[in-house]
Amino acid sequence: MSPGERVRIRFVNTSRMFHPMHLHGHTFQVRGGPRKDTVLVPPLQTVEVDFDTDNPGKWITHCHNDYHLDSGMATFIAYI
Numbered sequence: 001m002s003p004g005e006r007v008r009i010r011f012v013n014t015s016r017m018f019h020p021m022h023l024h025g026h027t028f029q030v031r032g033g034p035r036k037d038t039v040l041v042p043p044l045q046t047v048e049v050d051f052d053t054d055n056p057g058k059w060i061t062h063c064h065n066d067y068h069l070d071s072g073m074a075t076f077i078a079y080i
Helices: 066-070
Strands: 006-012 019-023 028-030 038-041 046-052 057-063 074-079
Touching (some): 006 019, 038 046, 057 066
Antiparallel strands (some): 006 046, 019 038, 019 057, 057 074
16 A cells, blocks of 8 residues: 555445444545445445545554454554
């Protein structure tokens, strides 16, 4: 990834629960929807978002349900 590049994240929900997925340090464009920093991923659905690499660093993306975050539903996106 280089600064200014557009990157797509695909949130795939294989569970029967809703997951509000959040990306720190950025806003993103929901494919076919608004610009935001958290998107609700419905059960058994996939949501794609695009964000610009305009804030270099190491950023966490995670489920905003604390019990999901506590169980490890998180990862990092890093670029310079």
